[in-house]
Amino acid sequence: xxxxxxxxxxxxxxxxxxxxxxxxxxxxxxxxxxxxxxxxxxxxxxxxxxxxxxxxxxxxxxxxxxxxxxxxxxxxxxxxxxxxxxxxxxxxxxxxxxxxxxxxxxxxxxxxxxxxxxxxxxxxxxxxxxxxxxxxxxx
Numbered sequence: 493x494x495x496x497x498x499x500x501x502x503x504x505x506x507x508x509x510x511x512x513x514x515x516x517x518x519x520x521x522x523x524x525x526x527x528x529x530x531x532x533x534x535x536x537x538x539x540x541x542x543x544x545x546x547x548x549x550x551x552x553x554x555x556x557x558x559x560x561x562x563x564x565x566x567x568x569x570x571x572x573x574x575x576x577x578x579x580x581x582x583x584x585x586x587x588x589x590x591x592x593x594x595x596x597x598x599x600x601x602x603x604x605x606x607x608x609x610x611x612x613x614x615x616x617x618x619x620x621x622x623x624x625x626x627x628x629x630x631x
Contacts (some may be wrong), residue, residue, distance in 0.1 A: 503539065503541070510532070535548050
């Protein structure tokens with residue numbers, strides 16, 4: 493079970509984990525040990541609430557395919573278990589993004605006091621700049 497929030501959990505059967513050979517340097521160890529993890533999660537077939545599914549499909553993330561499948565490859569460590577934990581952590585972070593609902597911003601008007609203070613500050617600044625100008629020889 494992968495827990496996203498207090499009310500939502502994903503059963504392990506919906507997450508497909510596959511061990512593959514890692515890329516990059518590492519010599520013979522890379523060629524013979526399957527330590528990288530491919531995680532696949534089908535958004536449409538999952539037990540997530542429909543609201544979260546729609547939000548996930550709207551996200552423009554390279555890890556989400558057009559078919560609605562999340563593919564995460566974890567290969568930073570040489571340990572398969574650590575890579576598995578990292579892949580699940582990344583999936584959890586991705587799913588946490590859609591569970592957060594931003595507060596609706598309600599437009600407000602500036603108060604009379606704040607408008608007055610802003611105008612006073614502007615006039616003060618203008619006076620200060622006027623004092624910097626050269627003095628005319630007439631006076």
